[in-house]
Amino acid sequence: MTSYAFYRSVTDQSRQSVFFEAWGVPDTIGGRFDMLIAHAILLFRRLKKIEGARAEEAAVRSQAFSDLMFKDLDRALRETGVSDRNVPKRLKTLATAYLGRGQAFGEALDSGDEKALAEAIERNAGGIVFGADKAPSADEPSSYTVNALALARYLQAADKTLADQDDDAVLDGELVWPMNPHHVAA
Structure with missing residues (x-):
């Protein structure tokens, strides 16, 4: 089933070591969630661009992928010890984070401005992704800013790579996906 192929591809790509070893994404539940969501956003964007006779099929497959992803997040929360009563609250928080990031990242990707995308990453996922308590100052870019720029460049390249693929x-x-995320963001 295609939703499983989508999910496997997104999870495999979101676990590339460069995100965690070179760009400061913590190898934690939060960091892994952020990378999963960033890649899922790219896939959802690509599926929405399919038009014509296959647009409805793309919408159905997109929904099946979303359902599978959140079902797996539900399972993961339960496995990490979140109580049955709290799982729905946590899933709602995760869904809200996904929707917010989807809008912010999507607008920034559409603009083609890597700095706008880096700012969206910092604003929407920075505390979780880069472990920062606050945004960096404009006067001295921190590793937080450098990492956000690297991730922004990578997300732009991945978005383009997906867009260039055949609808079928x-x-x-x-x-x-880009074969070497580290090379893309350099």
């Missing part, structure tokens, strides 16, 4: 291949779950 995408709908079949044959997703291609």
Whole structure:
């Protein structure tokens, strides 16, 4: 089923070591969630661009992927010890984070401005992704800013890589991501 191919591709790509080892994304539940969501946003953006006779199919597959992703997040929360009573609250928080990031990242990706995307990353995921308590000052860029810029460049490249793929291949779950995220962001 395509939703499983989508999910496997998104999770595999979101676990690339460069995110955690070079760009300061903590190898924690929060950091992994942020990378999963960033890649899911890119896939959802690509599926929404499919038009014509296959647009409805893309919408159905997009929803199936979303359902699978949140079902797996539900399972993961339970496995980490979140009580049955608190799982729905946590899922609502995660869904809200996803929707907010989807809008902010989408607008920044549409603008083509890597600094706007880096700012959206810092604003929406910075505390979780980079472990920062506050945004860096404009006078001295911190590693937080450098990491956000690297991630922004990578997300732009991944968005373009997905956009350049054939609709049929995408709908079949044959997703291609940038092979070396570290090289893309340099």
